[in-house]
Amino acid sequence: MGIPTVVDRLIQQSITQILSPLFEPEFSDNSYGFRPQRGAQMALCKAQSYISAGNKYAVDLDLEQFFDTVNQSKLIALLSHKIRDGRVISLIHKYLRAGVMCGEKLEASAHGVPQGSPLSPLLSNIMLNELDKELSRRGHHFVRYADDCMIFCKSKRAAERIRTHIIRYIEQVLYLKVNREKTKVGYVQGMRFLGYSFYVRKGECRLSLHPKSYLKLRAKLKELTGRSNGMSYSKRKQELHKFIHGWIEYFKHANMKSRLSQIDEWLRRRIRMCIWKLWKRPKTRFKNLLRCGLNKEVAYMCANNSKGYWYMSNTLNLQQAMSIEKLRRAGYPCMMDYYRKVAS
Numbered sequence: 001m002g003i004p005t006v007v008d009r010l011i012q013q014s015i016t017q018i019l020s021p022l023f024e025p026e027f028s029d030n031s032y033g034f035r036p037q038r039g040a041q042m043a044l045c046k047a048q049s050y051i052s053a054g055n056k057y058a059v060d061l062d063l064e065q066f067f068d069t070v071n072q073s074k075l076i077a078l079l080s081h082k083i084r085d086g087r088v089i090s091l092i093h094k095y096l097r098a099g100v101m102c103g104e105k106l107e108a109s110a111h112g113v114p115q116g117s118p119l120s121p122l123l124s125n126i127m128l129n130e131l132d133k134e135l136s137r138r139g140h141h142f143v144r145y146a147d148d149c150m151i152f153c154k155s156k157r158a159a160e161r162i163r164t165h166i167i168r169y170i171e172q173v174l175y176l177k178v179n180r181e182k183t184k185v186g187y188v189q190g191m192r193f194l195g196y197s198f199y200v201r202k203g204e205c206r207l208s209l210h211p212k213s214y215l216k217l218r219a220k221l222k223e224l225t226g227r228s229n230g231m232s233y234s235k236r237k238q239e240l241h242k243f244i245h246g247w248i249e250y251f252k253h254a255n256m257k258s259r260l261s262q263i264d265e266w267l268r269r270r271i272r273m274c275i276w277k278l279w280k281r282p283k284t285r286f287k288n289l290l291r292c293g294l295n296k297e298v299a300y301m302c303a304n305n306s307k308g309y310w311y312m313s314n315t316l317n318l319q320q321a322m323s324i325e326k327l328r329r330a331g332y333p334c335m336m337d338y339y340r341k342v343a344s
Contacts, residue, residue, distance in 0.1 A: 003116050004114075004116070004117050008095070008117070009117070009118060011091075012095065012117050012118045012119040013118040013119075015088065015091070015092065015119060016118050016119050016122050019083070019122060020036075020122060022082055022083075023082060023122065023125070023126055023129075024036070026082075026129065027125060027129055027132070028129065028132035028133070028136060028144070030046065030132060030135075030136075030142055030143050030144060031125065031128070031129070031132055031144045031145075032046070032143070032144070032145045033121070033125070033144065033145040033146030033147075033148070034121030034122070034124070034125060034146060035125070040145060040194045040250070041253065043143050043144075043145045043193075043194065044193070044194060044196055044207060044253065046143045047143045047150060047152070047193060047198070047205075048198070048205040048206075048207070049205075050141045050143070050152040051152060051188055051198060051200065051205035052200075052203065052204050052205045054154060055141050055152035055153055055154055056152075056154075056187060056188055056200060057152070057153045057154065057155055057156045057158070057159045057185070057186065057187055057188065058150050058151060058152050058153065058159060058185070058186070058187075058188045058191055059150065059151040059153070059159050059162055059163045059166070059183070059184075059185050060150055060182075060183060060184045060185075060191055060192075060193070061148075061149040061150070061151065061166070061170075061178070061183055062178065062179040062182035062183045062184075063147045063149075063170070063176055063177065063178060063179070064177040064178060064179040064182075065177065066124070066147040066176065067112055067113050067114070067115045067120065067124065067147075068111065068112040069111055069112055069176055069177050070111065070112050070113045070123075070124070070127055070176070071111065071174070071175035071176070072093070072096050072097065072110070072111060072112075074127070074174065074175055075096070075113070075123060075126065075127050076089060076092070076093055076096075078126055078127065078130065079092060079126065092119070092123075095114075095117070095119065096109065096113065096114075097109060097110065100114060113127075121146070124146060124147065125146075127174065127176075128144065128146075128147065128149075130173070130174055131144070131149070131166075131169075131170065131174065132144060134166070134169055134173075135151065135166070138162075138165075140152075140153075140162060141153075143193075145194055148193065148194060150191070150193055151166070152188070156185065156186065156187070159185045159186075160185050163183065163185050167180070167183070188200070188205070192210045192212065195209075195210055195212075195213040195250070195251065196208065196209065196210060196213070196251070196253070196254055197209065197210040197211075197254075206255055207253050207254045207255065208254050208255055208256060209251060209254045209256045209259060213251070214259060217247065217263065218263070218266075220243060220247075221240075221243075221263070221267055221270070222270070224236065224239050224240055224243060225240075225267065225270035225271060225273070225274055226274075227273055227274050227277045227309060231274075233275075233278070236274065237331045237332055237333070240332065240333050241333050244333045244335055244338055245333075245338060248335065248338040248339055248342055249342060252339065252342045252343045253343075256339075257336070257339070260335045260336050260339055261336060263335055264334055264335050264336055267335070268322075268324065268327060268332075269310075269313045269314055270313070271322075271327060271332055272312075272313040272318050272319075272322045272327075273309045273310055273312075273313035275322060276309050276312055276313060276318065277309050282303045282304050283303075285302070285303035286299050286300055286303035286304075289302055289303060289317075289321050292320075292321035292322065292326065293320070293321065294317060294320065294321055298317055302315070302317045302318070302321075
C-alpha cells in the first residue's frame with residue numbers, strides 16, 4: 001500500500017481524469033472493477049447469466065500479488081500505444097519508480113503499481129485489458145472485477161484446457177504471476193467471487209453467502225460487541241448500525257435468511273453480555289432488571305448471580321428482560337430487519 005502526498009495525489013487524480021475517457025471505450029464489457037457506472041453487483045449478475053445459460057464449470061483465476069508484480073516496462077509500452085505526449089508517459093513512469101518510504105527507509109519500486117493512489121486502478125485496468133482482449137478473442141465467457149476473474153465453460157475438461165492456455169498467456173505475455181494452487185477449476189457451486197458463492201436450482205443460478213464472508217462478518221461483530229472495547233451504549237449502537245447497514249447493502253442479493261437468523265440470535269446474546277457488564281454492580285443490575293419488567297424476587301436473584309457475563313447473557317431471565325423487541329426499541333440493530341427492508 002502506497003500513500004501518496006497531497007500534491008502527488010492531486011496530480012495523479014488530474015492524470016486519471018484526463019486518461020480515463022481515452023481508455024474507457026477500449027475496455028471490455030465484461031470488466032467491472034474501478035469503472036464509472038459499473039460495480040460488483042453488475043459483475044455478479046453477468047456471472048449468473050453465464051451460469052444460467054449452461055456454463056456451470058469455471059476457472060477461478062488468482063493473480064499472485066498482482067499490484068506488486070506488474071511489469072512496469074510492459075505497462076509503459078501499453079500506455080505509449082494511446083498516449084502520444086512523452087511528458088505524460090515520463091511522469092507516470094516516475095511515479096511508478098518513485099519508491100516508498102517504510103519508516104525512515106526508502107525502498108525501490110522497480111516492479112508493481114502502488115495501491116492507494118488515484119492512478120493505480122486505471123493502470124491496473126489498462127494492464128488487465130490485454131487479458132480481456134485475449135479471452136474475448138478466444139470466445140470465452142468471463143467476468144473480471146479488478147484482478148478477480150472467472151472464466152465460465154460448459155464442461156470441466158474445457159475449463160482445465162482453458163486454465164492451461166490462459167496461465168501460459170498471463171505469465172509469458174503479460175509477465176504476471178499466477179497462483180497455481182489457488183487457481184481452481186470445477187463446478188461453480190461453492191466457488192467464491194466478490195464475497196459471494198453460486199449455486200444452481202432448477203437450472204437457474206442463485207447467490208449465497210460464502211463461508212469466508214460469514215466468518216469475517218462474525219469476527220467484525222465480535223470486535224464491535226467486545227465487552228472490553230470501552231464503547232458506550234450510543235457509540236456501540238452507532239457503529240453496529242453503520243457496519244450492518246453497509247454489509248447488508250453489499251450482500252443483499254444473497255439468499256441467507258437462515259444464516260442471518262443465527263447471526264441475529266448470537267448478536268443479541270453478545271449485546272446482552274455487553275449491557276450486563278456495563279451495569280456492573282448488583283444494585284444497578286437489580287434496579288435495571290425491575291425497569292425491564294422482572295419481578296423483585298427474580299430480579300434480586302439474577303442481579304446477585306456470580307456467573308460470568310457470557311453465561312448470564314443466555315439465561316431465560318436476561319432474555320426476557322432484554323428481549324428482541326426491547327433491544328429494538330432501545331436502538332440496537334437487527335440484521336433481519338435490514339435484510340427484509342433492502343431485499344424485498
